[in-house]
Every structure is written in C-alpha cells, then in structure tokens.
Amino acid sequence: MASDRKAIWGDEPKPLMPYSPALKAGGWVFFAGQLASDFKDGLAPEAGGDGRNPNVGNRLELQSRFVMQNLKKTADAAGIDIGTDIVRIYQWFTSPYPTMDEFADGNTWPRISITPYLDTRNEFIYEPRPASTGMGIRETGLLVKDTILEVDMIGMDPAINPGPSKGTAVPEGTPSPLAGYSPAIERGDWVFLAGEIPVDWVGDWGRPEYYGTPSGVALKARTNPNFWYDSDVERQTDFVLEKQAAIAEAAGTSLDRAVKATVYLGHPSEFEAMDKVWRKWFPENPPARVVIPYMGLGGKGSRIEIAFKLLSGSSDLSIETIEAPGVPPGLGHEPQAIKAGKFLFFSTVAPFDHKGSLDESTMRRPNFPFYGQPPKVEMRYMMEKAAKICEAAGTSLDQICRRQAFHDDFTHFAQSIEEWAAHFDGDKPASTTLEVGGPLLVPGSHVLLDLIGYCPD
Numbered sequence: 001m002a003s004d005r006k007a008i009w010g011d012e013p014k015p016l017m018p019y020s021p022a023l024k025a026g027g028w029v030f031f032a033g034q035l036a037s038d039f040k041d042g043l044a045p046e047a048g049g050d051g052r053n054p055n056v057g058n059r060l061e062l063q064s065r066f067v068m069q070n071l072k073k074t075a076d077a078a079g080i081d082i083g084t085d086i087v088r089i090y091q092w093f094t095s096p097y098p099t100m101d102e103f104a105d106g107n108t109w110p111r112i113s114i115t116p117y118l119d120t121r122n123e124f125i126y127e128p129r130p131a132s133t134g135m136g137i138r139e140t141g142l143l144v145k146d147t148i149l150e151v152d153m154i155g156m157d158p159a160i161n162p163g164p165s166k167g168t169a170v171p172e173g174t175p176s177p178l179a180g181y182s183p184a185i186e187r188g189d190w191v192f193l194a195g196e197i198p199v200d201w202v203g204d205w206g207r208p209e210y211y212g213t214p215s216g217v218a219l220k221a222r223t224n225p226n227f228w229y230d231s232d233v234e235r236q237t238d239f240v241l242e243k244q245a246a247i248a249e250a251a252g253t254s255l256d257r258a259v260k261a262t263v264y265l266g267h268p269s270e271f272e273a274m275d276k277v278w279r280k281w282f283p284e285n286p287p288a289r290v291v292i293p294y295m296g297l298g299g300k301g302s303r304i305e306i307a308f309k310l311l312s313g314s315s316d317l318s319i320e321t322i323e324a325p326g327v328p329p330g331l332g333h334e335p336q337a338i339k340a341g342k343f344l345f346f347s348t349v350a351p352f353d354h355k356g357s358l359d360e361s362t363m364r365r366p367n368f369p370f371y372g373q374p375p376k377v378e379m380r381y382m383m384e385k386a387a388k389i390c391e392a393a394g395t396s397l398d399q400i401c402r403r404q405a406f407h408d409d410f411t412h413f414a415q416s417i418e419e420w421a422a423h424f425d426g427d428k429p430a431s432t433t434l435e436v437g438g439p440l441l442v443p444g445s446h447v448l449l450d451l452i453g454y455c456p457d
Contacts (some may be wrong), residue, residue: 004025005362005454009021009022012449017143017428018424019431025342025401027156032432034071034410036048036062036067039149043082061454064121064149068152081122085158088309089151093137094142097296098296103437106232108295117149131181131184136298137435139435147231170183174243183196186252189315190310191248197305197417198221199301216304220239222235230413234274238392241281244308251313252313254433257319259311260452261289261306264295264305266303267293267294268296270303287345289336289345316341319338321338324389343454344389344393348449350382351382375412403452406435406450408436414446417433
C-alpha cells in the first residue's frame with residue numbers, strides 16, 4: 001500500500017534506542033518522548049549535568065528548556081511550528097510519591113510543583129495552548145539517570161490540516177483549569193480534550209462546607225466518609241465525564257464522537273468501578289480506551305483522569321469499530337480498536353487472553369524458573385495481536401506511528417524493546433517509555449502499550 005508515513009530527523013540529539021524522534025503520517029506529526037539527555041553522558045551538561053552548584057538554577061527549569069529546545073528542532077524538521085501547530089501534549093514528572101502503598105490506599109498526590117516547567121513551556125508554545133496531560137510517575141520512571149521530566153506531543157502539518165487551531169473556552173458552570181492549557185483544541189476533523197480530573201480547582205482551601213480531609217476534589221465528586229455507602233472512583237468518574245461532555249459540547253461535538261479515551265488511574269483495583277460508570281455513559285459503541293495505573297494526579301484526592309480524542313461536529317469521517325477474529329476482546333467495556341479517517345486507535349494492548357488474564361503462552365513455568373524470557377515473549381504476543389487488529393482495519397503493523405509503553409520494571413526493558421524493534425524493517429514509530437510499577441492491569445505482565453496506527457489509501 002502507498003503510504004506517506006515517514007520518520008523525521010532534525011538536529012536534536014540522536015536516540016540510542018530504536019525509535020524515530022518524530023513520525024509524520026496523514027497530516028499528523030507524532031513526537032517521541034524527549035528527555036534532557038544528549039545521549040552521550042546521560043543528563044546533558046546544559047540541563048544540569050555539568051556538576052554545577054545545585055543551588056544555582058532550578059533543576060526542572062533547566063531540563064524543561066533543554067527538552068523544549070529539542071522538541072522545537074524536531075518540529076522545525078517536520079515543517080511545523082511548535083508555537084502554533086501542537087494540538088496535544090503529554091508531560092511526565094518524576095516524584096518519590098505516591099508510594100505503592102499510598103496508591104493502594106487511594107492516594108495519588110505526587111507532592112511536587114511543576115510551575116518552572118509551565119513557565120518555560122509557555123515561552124515555546126503559544127495560545128491557544130494544546131490540550132494537555134501532566135502526570136507524576138515514580139522516581140525511577142525515566143530511562144536516563146537524573147532526568148526528572150519527559151514530554152511528547154502530537155502536532156498538525158499545516159499543509160494538510162491548515163491552522164489556526166481553535167481553542168475552546170471553559171463552558172459556564174465547568175471548573176476552569178489553572179495551568180494555562182486549552183480544555184479542547186479543534187483542528188480540521190479533530191478535537192482533542194485535555195485530561196480532566198474530578199476537581200473544581202479550589203477544593204477545601206478556605207471552604208468549611210467541604211468534608212474534613214484536605215482535598216482538591218469537588219464536593220459533587222465526593223462520597224461522605226462518615227457512612228459506608230457509595231464509591232469514590234465511581235463518583236469521580238461520573239463527575240469527570242460530566243465535565244468532558246460539557247467541554248465537548250462547547251467545542252461543537254459530543255462524547256459519542258469520541259474515537260479514543262485515555263484513562264489514568266491510581267491503582268489497577270479501581271478499574272472495575274471506572275468501567276461500571278463507563279458502561280452507563282457509553283452503552284453502545286464505546287471509544288477505544290487505554291487504561292494506565294499508578295499515575296500521580298495534579299489534584300489532591302483525585303483517583304482518575306480522563307482525556308479524549310474526538311471527531312469534530314462538522315467532520316464527515318466515519319467511526320468504525322474494529323474487532324479482529326481470534327483476538328481477545330478488550331479489557332472491560334472497550335473495543336479492540338477504532339478506525340476513524342486514516343488513523344487506527346488501539347485500546348489497551350497487553351498480553352491477556354479471552355478472560356483478561358495473562359496468556360498462558362507468555363508465562364514462565366514455575367518448575368523452570370530460569371528458562372525463557374517472559375518480557376520478550378509478552379511483547380511478541382502483543383505484536384501478533386496488534387498485527388491482526390491492523391489487518392482487520394485494512395492496514396499493517398509497519399504502519400504503527402506512535403507508542404507509549406508502560407513497564408512494571410525497567411529491568412525488562414531491553415528484552416521488550418528488542419522484540420518491539422524486530423517488527424519494523426523501515427522507519428520505527430515515535431516512542432515514549434515509562435516505568436510505572438506493578439502489578440499492571442493484567443497481573444503477572446510486564447508492559448502495556450498505547451498505540452496509534454495509520455491506514456493509508
């Protein structure tokens with residue numbers, strides 16, 4: 001099949017691992033995650049790796065500037081303007097908190113300030129700023145020692161998707177975010193919603209009518225802690241979806257035109273409560289959905305964040321649910337994938353069987369503890385599954401454009417990435433790889449993937 005999918009290489013430091021700094025296809029530009037590394041000595045000297053006095057200069061500001069400068073170089077090489085053509089941005093900040101025990105107790109608060117990053121980012125990216133997701137991840141969550149920030153993005157090629165991007169104001173009655181991003185960005189056929197959490201951006205601060213424990217969660221999204229009724233995760237999920245429905249409507253579209261949802265949870269055990277509410281909001285034809293656990297959220301008391309990609313209200317593109325024969329159904333109320341226009345949006349890709357449990361073929365046999373390479377076998381199983389889904393959508397595995405990979409432990413990374421790369425003879429997809437801890441959604445597994453593919457004519 002004829003394809004305009006191609007890798008973008010600019011003057012940014014060249015990665016050591018098999019991925020492209022950016023990949024362009026169908027008028028979209030997918031950026032790989034950028035760290036403050038020159039891929040020579042680790043942390044780049046100008047980002048604080050020169051042994052300078054730690055009290056001179058802010059670590060996060062130094063690394064943010066290095067990252068944004070290199071993302072700009074990649075954008076320039078792709079023929080887009082980082083200031084005006086970015087529609088979606090993902091930011092990952094390391095923190096020793098929450099601990100795994102705190103996640104299990106429902107605490108997702110990372111206890112950090114990202115203001116130095118925001119101030120720096122806003123020098124490079126202009127209003128209306130892209131829809132945004134910012135997450136806290138574990139202190140060991142990035143692949144280069146001493147880095148504390150990773151950023152990846154999605155941009156639009158103005159030659160195919162002419163600008164300017166249209167930002168949506170916060171609709172009346174919906175809490176307004178504090179971080180200077182757009183709740184929704186419209187560009188061509190597409191609308192991107194920022195990640196929303198169940199807060200009113202005020203919380204308990206000076207408000208005695210709220211329940212005792214300090215929290216940023218909106219009153220409507222809380223359960224009464226004095227009784228044994230109700231569910232925090234269900235209440236918060238419902239509140240977030242109400243917010244996203246209002247924002248989508250203000251942007252001229254609706255959640256029934258969603259093609260992909262990304263759900264960030266505190267703990268895997270909260271999946272079922274979230275999924276129960278999801279079934280109520282999307283009784284038929286739900287969007288593709290990736291669910292990622294162990295996420296540090298930017299509002300104290302929050303247990304969930306949800307972001308969407310949608311078709312605009314004026315788009316004539318169709319939405320097609322993809323179900324490949326012989327492939328296990330999605331985890332919970334989600335399809336295997338959704339095809340919209342020239343793009344294929346996958347739900348969670350993980351090594352699970354038809355029961356949602358770890359597939360037996362990927363397991364190490366207990367009486368042979370030193371045999372086999374489970375991370376490699378898991379990735380092979382996942383790639384075979386993804387290949388069948390691509391085929392059902394009329395495309396192929398080598399048309400994957402973007403991946404985000406979430407590991408339980410980076411000791412499994414080398415085996416996993418080696419197997420991943422073996423499935424791409426040509427340009428490798430843009431990639432972001434993070435360590436989040438475990439057990440993951442599928443107990444016993446070592447990695448889950450968030451994928452976007454391309455369906456050329």
